[in-house]
Amino acid sequence: MAKAIPSRSENYxxxxxxxxxxxxxxxxxxxxxxxxxxxxxxxxWEKMQRALDDMFKETGHSNAYFPLFIPxxxxxxxxxxxxxxAKECAVVTHYRLKNAEDGSGVIVDPEAKLEEELIxxxxxxxxxxxxxxxxxxxxxxxPLLINQWANVVRWEMRTRxxxxxxxxxxxxxxxxxxxxxxxxxxxxxxxxxxxRFAEEWMSMPVVRGSKTPNERFAGAEDTLCIxxxxxxxxxxxxxxxxxxxxxxAKAFDVQFLNKANQQEFVWGTSWGVSTRLMGxxxxxxxxxxxxxxxxxxxxxxxxxxxIYRNEEQLAQLSERILPxxxxxxxxxxxxxxxxxxxxxxxxxxAEYELRGVPVRLAMGMRxxxxxxxxxxxxxxxxxxxxxxxxxxxxxQALLDDIQQSIYQKALAFRQANTFKVDTWDEFxxxxxxxxxxxxHWDGTSETEEAIKEETKAxxxxxxxxxxxxxxxxxxxxxxxxxxxxxxxAY
Amino acid sequence: MAKAIPSRSENYxxxxxxxxxxxxxxxxxxxxxxxxxxxxxxxxWEKMQRALDDMFKETGHSNAYFPLFIPxxxxxxxxxxxxxxAKECAVVTHYRLKNAEDGSGVIVDPEAKLEEELIxxxxxxxxxxxxxxxxxxxxxxxPLLINQWANVVRWEMRTRxxxxxxxxxxxxxxxxxxxxxxxxxxxxxxxxxxxRFAEEWMSMPVVRGSKTPNERFAGAEDTLCIxxxxxxxxxxxxxxxxxxxxxxAKAFDVQFLNKANQQEFVWGTSWGVSTRLMGxxxxxxxxxxxxxxxxxxxxxxxxxxxIYRNEEQLAQLSERILPxxxxxxxxxxxxxxxxxxxxxxxxxxAEYELRGVPVRLAMGMRxxxxxxxxxxxxxxxxxxxxxxxxxxxxxQALLDDIQQSIYQKALAFRQANTFKVDTWDEFxxxxxxxxxxxxHWDGTSETEEAIKEETKAxxxxxxxxxxxxxxxxxxxxxxxxxxxxxxxAY
Numbered sequence: 001m002a003k004a005i006p007s008r009s010e011n012y013x014x015x016x017x018x019x020x021x022x023x024x025x026x027x028x029x030x031x032x033x034x035x036x037x038x039x040x041x042x043x044x045w046e047k048m049q050r051a052l053d054d055m056f057k058e059t060g061h062s063n064a065y066f067p068l069f070i071p072x073x074x075x076x077x078x079x080x081x082x083x084x085x086a087k088e089c090a091v092v093t094h095y096r097l098k099n100a101e102d103g104s105g106v107i108v109d110p111e112a113k114l115e116e117e118l119i120x121x122x123x124x125x126x127x128x129x130x131x132x133x134x135x136x137x138x139x140x141x142x143p144l145l146i147n148q149w150a151n152v153v154r155w156e157m158r159t160r161x162x163x164x165x166x167x168x169x170x171x172x173x174x175x176x177x178x179x180x181x182x183x184x185x186x187x188x189x190x191x192x193x194x195x196r197f198a199e200e201w202m203s204m205p206v207v208r209g210s211k212t213p214n215e216r217f218a219g220a221e222d223t224l225c226i227x228x229x230x231x232x233x234x235x236x237x238x239x240x241x242x243x244x245x246x247x248x249a250k251a252f253d254v255q256f257l258n259k260a261n262q263q264e265f266v267w268g269t270s271w272g273v274s275t276r277l278m279g280x281x282x283x284x285x286x287x288x289x290x291x292x293x294x295x296x297x298x299x300x301x302x303x304x305x306x307i308y309r310n311e312e313q314l315a316q317l318s319e320r321i322l323p324x325x326x327x328x329x330x331x332x333x334x335x336x337x338x339x340x341x342x343x344x345x346x347x348x349x350a351e352y353e354l355r356g357v358p359v360r361l362a363m364g365m366r367x368x369x370x371x372x373x374x375x376x377x378x379x380x381x382x383x384x385x386x387x388x389x390x391x392x393x394x395x396q397a398l399l400d401d402i403q404q405s406i407y408q409k410a411l412a413f414r415q416a417n418t419f420k421v422d423t424w425d426e427f428x429x430x431x432x433x434x435x436x437x438x439x440h441w442d443g444t445s446e447t448e449e450a451i452k453e454e455t456k457a458x459x460x461x462x463x464x465x466x467x468x469x470x471x472x473x474x475x476x477x478x479x480x481x482x483x484x485x486x487x488x489a490y
Numbered sequence: 491m492a493k494a495i496p497s498r499s500e501n502y503x504x505x506x507x508x509x510x511x512x513x514x515x516x517x518x519x520x521x522x523x524x525x526x527x528x529x530x531x532x533x534x535w536e537k538m539q540r541a542l543d544d545m546f547k548e549t550g551h552s553n554a555y556f557p558l559f560i561p562x563x564x565x566x567x568x569x570x571x572x573x574x575x576a577k578e579c580a581v582v583t584h585y586r587l588k589n590a591e592d593g594s595g596v597i598v599d600p601e602a603k604l605e606e607e608l609i610x611x612x613x614x615x616x617x618x619x620x621x622x623x624x625x626x627x628x629x630x631x632x633p634l635l636i637n638q639w640a641n642v643v644r645w646e647m648r649t650r651x652x653x654x655x656x657x658x659x660x661x662x663x664x665x666x667x668x669x670x671x672x673x674x675x676x677x678x679x680x681x682x683x684x685x686r687f688a689e690e691w692m693s694m695p696v697v698r699g700s701k702t703p704n705e706r707f708a709g710a711e712d713t714l715c716i717x718x719x720x721x722x723x724x725x726x727x728x729x730x731x732x733x734x735x736x737x738x739a740k741a742f743d744v745q746f747l748n749k750a751n752q753q754e755f756v757w758g759t760s761w762g763v764s765t766r767l768m769g770x771x772x773x774x775x776x777x778x779x780x781x782x783x784x785x786x787x788x789x790x791x792x793x794x795x796x797i798y799r800n801e802e803q804l805a806q807l808s809e810r811i812l813p814x815x816x817x818x819x820x821x822x823x824x825x826x827x828x829x830x831x832x833x834x835x836x837x838x839x840a841e842y843e844l845r846g847v848p849v850r851l852a853m854g855m856r857x858x859x860x861x862x863x864x865x866x867x868x869x870x871x872x873x874x875x876x877x878x879x880x881x882x883x884x885x886q887a888l889l890d891d892i893q894q895s896i897y898q899k900a901l902a903f904r905q906a907n908t909f910k911v912d913t914w915d916e917f918x919x920x921x922x923x924x925x926x927x928x929x930h931w932d933g934t935s936e937t938e939e940a941i942k943e944e945t946k947a948x949x950x951x952x953x954x955x956x957x958x959x960x961x962x963x964x965x966x967x968x969x970x971x972x973x974x975x976x977x978x979a980y
Contacts, residue, residue: 029621030564031557031608036621039552039636046553062529063536067521068610068641068657069580072587074520076596086587090559091598092610093583095645097562097576106566108581108607117598118521120558120582120610131519131526140832146529151558151641155585167558342630 005354007288012232016283017161023291023354025278026161033159033166040355041278043299045169048277049149051201051296052171055193061145061173066127068151069118074126078251081125084218088155090120090166120153125219125244125270128174129252136176136266138257143186144176152274162279163236163490170274176249176266178258183267184222187243190271191224194239202277203294203407204228204284205414206238207436207485209461214445217270221245227460227485229414230283233434235460235487238280241271279490285379285406291356292379294406295399302328302335302395303357307345307364314339317363320388327392333399353378358402359395363388379406420483427474427486431455436487438466440480442473451475451486460485495844497778502722506773507651513781513845515768516651523649523656530845531768533789535659538767539639541691541786542661545683551635551663556617558641559608564616568741571615574708578645580610580656610643615709615734615760618664619742626666626756628747633676634666652769653726653980660764666739666756668748673757674712677733680761681714684729692767693784693897694718694774695904696728697926697975699951704935707760711735717950717975719904720773723924725950725977728770731761769980775869775896781846782869784896785889792818792825792885793847797835797854804829807853810878817882823889843868848892849885853878869896910973917964917976921945926977928956930970932963941965941976950975 005018020026025041028034037045053063069092076082096112099105121127128146135141149171159165173190177183191208198206206226216223220242228238246265249255255263285292295301304325306317321337328335336357338348345362352360360383362374373391376383379402386394417435421427430437441447441459452458466482473480495508510516515531518524527535543553559582566572586602589595611617618636625631639661649655663680667673681698688696696716706713710732718728736755739745745753775782785791794815796807811827818825826847828838835852842850850873852864863881866873869892876884907925911917920927931937931949942948956972963970 027624029557029617031559031561031617034557034559036557037555039554042554043552045555062533064529064532065527065535065659067519067524067526068643069521069524071521072596072598075587082587082596086596089585089587090582090608091584091587092580093598094581095579097565097572097579097581097609106562106572106576108562108583118580119587127519127521134517153558169555 005288005290008231015288016279019282019286019290020161023356025282028161031166033156035161035165035167037169037275040299044281044293044297045275045278047297047299048197048201049171052193052197052273053147053149055197056147056171056173059145059189059193061147061175064146064148065150066124066131066148068121070121070124070127072117072119074130075119077126078219078247081219081251085122085154088157089122090153090155092118092120121150122152122154123270123272124148124150124152124172125174125248126252129248129254129268132174132176132266133252133254136254136256139178139259142176142178142256142266143182145173145186146175147171147173160279162275162282165275168275170272172270172272175269176254177269178256178264178267180245180267183245183269184243187222187224187241187269187271190269191226191239191241194241194271194273195226197273198226198228198238199407201294201296202281202284203403203410204238204280205407205411207461207463208465209463209485211240211461212445212448212459212484214448215459217242219244219247220270221247225461227487228280228284229410229417229436229487230280230490231413232283233417233436233487235436235485235489236276236280236283237460237489238277239271239273242269244268244270284410286356289350289381290354292406293356293358295358295403298356298358299334300336300352300355300357301333301399302359302361303348303352304335304337304361304363305345305348305352306337306339307362313365316365317368320368321363324391328395331392331396333395359398361391361395377402379409421474422471424474428455431457431486431488434488436460436485438483439474439486440469440471440482441484442476442478442480444476447473447476447478456488457486458489460487460489495778495780498721505778506769509772509776509780510651515772518651521656523646525651525655525657527659527765530789534771534783534787535765535768537787537789538687538691539661542683542687542763543637543639545687546637546661546663549635549679549683551637551665554636554638555640556614556621556638558611560611560614560617562607562609564620565609567616568709568737571709571741575612575644578647579612580643580645582608582610611640612642612644613760613762614638614640614642614662615664615738616742619738619744619758622664622666622756623742623744626744626746629668629749632666632668632746632756633672635663635676636665637661637663650769652765652772655765658765660762662760662762665759666744667759668746668754668757670735670757673735673759674733677712677714677731677759677761680759681716681729681731684731684761684763685716687763688716688718688728689897691784691786692771692774693893693900694728694770695897695901697951697953698955699953699975701730701951702935702938702949702974704938705949707732709734709737710760711737715951717977718770718774719900719907719926719977720770720980721903722773723907723977725926725975725979726766726770726773727950727979728767729761729763732759734758734760774900776846779840779871780844782896783846783848785848785893788846788848789824790826790842790845790847791823791889792849792851793838793842794825794827794851794853795835795838795842796827796829797852803855806855807858810858811853814881818885821882821886823885843871849888851881867892869899911964912961914964918945921947921976921978924978926950926975928973929964929976930959930961930972931974932966932968932970934966937963937966937968946978947976948979950977950979
């Protein structure tokens, strides 16, 4: 097989890079840190978008679009926000090129300098809250529930396709509310939407919790997150939902007249997931033979490969298979009938395994005569010969089963790699082996930073479902009331 | 009515601006030339996107995503391309801000200067063809049929919402082919897709034709376009499809091994439509009371307003109306049942007229008792009282009728405002009155420019369906073989 990729145990990082390349998902562009998302990868992203967008709309949100550029002065209006983003932003300073007078080519026209520099949005709180100021006057204008699908830019120094790129695609929800309680409920609701998407669509179990103050979004009062475990035991933050308090309302003077006829500052939230989810999807399920995709997000759910020696055989096989193709499509299942003669069946099998097609059917002349078909599932790599009759129902059931099965597998993996740890020596030992560590923490930033410094482990979250439990901090020995999740992370 | 807008005859331009504002479609942002597309406007754009995207996929195209930034040197590789875009591009020169040492705030960090400036894409031919170089080796890799939905930036000095903005949203198709004939066929196919979308979805008749060399896309060998007539008689270019020849293939050295085992340069096309279509949609159909939307693109297709004096009446009306709401949704018709008591029915009627909801139902107690309902169509502003029984089928038929009817109205308007003109005096007189002028042209750029200089009229296109006809140029008196379309344009 020309397309072999390194195994995960050999080199997890190279496995990831090569898989992205060989499965035609994406590639680095000539522009530093910016990726090209190739058609096959983009079609997975489109399915993610569609599912998320439907969920946002079901929860009452509308899409809108705000400018790519943010005036420098806007970014500065919320103090911790500019602190968080100033160090890694692309700055537009001019609006024209011209031919160099010495004929050396095209140069930036020094006479076309902007009065105020523009930042390419790293996130849109500032430009959106400056707009909300004009949209919100009274409690009748609230809640304002808006989402945007957009590209954003953060000038990361070390980039990695899907996981950390200078430009990435995402959605960012920005909502405004009359009360703190309502904004907090929205923050939590959207985290739950993300968790549901991760678990039901991506088949990827997640831990829901709050970030520590150190790890909060720049400008938020509270950041909620979902954390997933990758197959190398590292954590990946898969989505965040921020309770902004009145910070941006105050920075942009967004007030409303409440029912008691008093001016009040508005309460805000923001929440986002990005093309980073593509990285999570790949690392959560795929194996040494290629992608493993949950059926709900697979661009091709079923591939059918006829095995034939001549045109006549192909004609016979096609006659039986084509009505099935039609029925599958009618049932909303995406199917590819690969009858091309440029590649052999074995090559095709390997190729569709690499691309993560969940179900593969193969039919040769013996199957044809016996009224059977071979059906293989990508996740378990098992296959069996079954009657052709009733195959549609079997495929439907199998797709459902695969969706569940890879979720259960990932969940079992996470459970097997989550450890309660109570001593510092044990902590240091376990963190080298990978996985999530449930340990007591004294609640201080100093301890959190010292642990990170010594082990590269961060507090992924304070889980919502952590039981109250008396204990002592694994690092400082000071008292603690519940365990938090530590891990090394992407 | 608080929301009244100026009439078209009074001030067409103000009518357009106020309509966009009052119907909550979009607004200017604080960033010069960049717009905010508000939820109602964006939901129309989403419907356009969905319909176009389906048509692109039906014709074999896939979506992908390419970087926002283009290295300055890339833009320069195709000579006429850089000539066309250098004068109006946003240039990123730095990648970091920092706190000023004098405490005056946040400034651009002079130490974070990029080695090579990056251009925010005004269009993506250069970055895409530099990528295609790696994707195309053999004829087996062709055709490559890719589309991208993206934001682009052109630093226009005079901007106007939807029609001409510094940042806008669009799709750009970029295809690569083995032969000239195939690339030319693709160019024409995509123009026909645009024409079909304009006519069948936007109910907007268009003239299909070729641009003159003067009006071609920078870097194209041929530009095809669709041109629509707005209600003030001006033309609006609603979509373009470019045959790029081998220009970008040569600029980026994209060659392939053909079946005869020889290296050849690839043939290319590109094609795009943008949020400009929103401007076209508004100006093609709307009237002095607000938007008129074709049902296929209307975010709300049917609004139902109950007319009641008390809760008991509302309960009775709701009991009859809610099953209809459910049936309409089941039939794929978007419906709003506006039973809010904050506004009176008259206010609601005006509001939904302003927003262009194609069909309005109203039911009061008399209707309730008589088993009737009032049905009104937005486009003709007619209404009638009809039996409630069978209302679903009536609504479906009415939506179809409106879709057709506003197309026919726009077509009749264009026909009534298209004039064959044979003398220069007549030309100058007619151009002041508006409309399309069909006139002979000698085929030279000099004449085209002289006419533009004197009358502000441009050649919108050389229509595909222009009959061969001997004549003399309306300006120069030189011989001509067919008429072209002149108009003032947006």
